[in-house]
Amino acid sequence: MERTFLAIKPDGVQRGLVGEIIRRYEAKGFTLVGLKFMNVTSELAEQHYDVHRERPFFASLVEFITSGPVVAMVWEGEGVVGAARKIIGATNPLTAEPGTVRGDFGINIGRNLIHGSDALETAQREIALWFKDEELVNWQPHLTPWLRE
Numbered sequence: 001m002e003r004t005f006l007a008i009k010p011d012g013v014q015r016g017l018v019g020e021i022i023r024r025y026e027a028k029g030f031t032l033v034g035l036k037f038m039n040v041t042s043e044l045a046e047q048h049y050d051v052h053r054e055r056p057f058f059a060s061l062v063e064f065i066t067s068g069p070v071v072a073m074v075w076e077g078e079g080v081v082g083a084a085r086k087i088i089g090a091t092n093p094l095t096a097e098p099g100t101v102r103g104d105f106g107i108n109i110g111r112n113l114i115h116g117s118d119a120l121e122t123a124q125r126e127i128a129l130w131f132k133d134e135e136l137v138n139w140q141p142h143l144t145p146w147l148r149e
């Protein structure tokens with residue numbers, strides 16, 4: 001089953017939006033399979049944002065993601081990678097659609113509340129980077145027959 005990696009960034013935690021953000025994925029019908037509240041080391045931050053290494057904002061990105069605790073999560077479900085990104089909204093919260101997490105709660109690209117994997121392979125890479133196998137919980141929600149034919 002498809003899985004994606006999501007992280008509520010330090011601004012989402014500091015602003016008390018953890019419950020609100022998780023609620024959206026639960027309510028949508030996706031399944032939580034991993035969750036941890038943690039500080040991010042600069043090593044992990046640099047590996048996570050490796051594709052942005054040459055971008056001018058790389059240093060501030062690493063500084064920000066390591067500035068306070070984050071909620072790292074793995075969610076499961078058919079089409080979850082793309083759908084989770086839709087729930088997140090566009091990278092810049094100022095232009096992100098209302099109804100998305102960034103569109104509803106953010107105003108600045110450097111404080112955009114949440115990370116979500118952008119493709120299936122990215123998701124696999126990020127899940128392996130952030131979680132050990134034994135930290136992921138394989139379970140069958142009883143809700144399944146009410147969510148899918």
Ligand code: DAT
Binds near residue numbers: 091112115116118
């Ligand atoms: P996303 O988080 O929507 O996948 P991304 O992968 O292009 O966006 O960039 C990673 C993060 O880097 C993004 O969440 C915020 C920051 N970022 C991206 N573009 C930026 C820019 N032009 N100026 C400042 N920060 C930026």
Ligand code: MG
Binds near residue numbers: 116
């Ligand atoms: Mg990205």
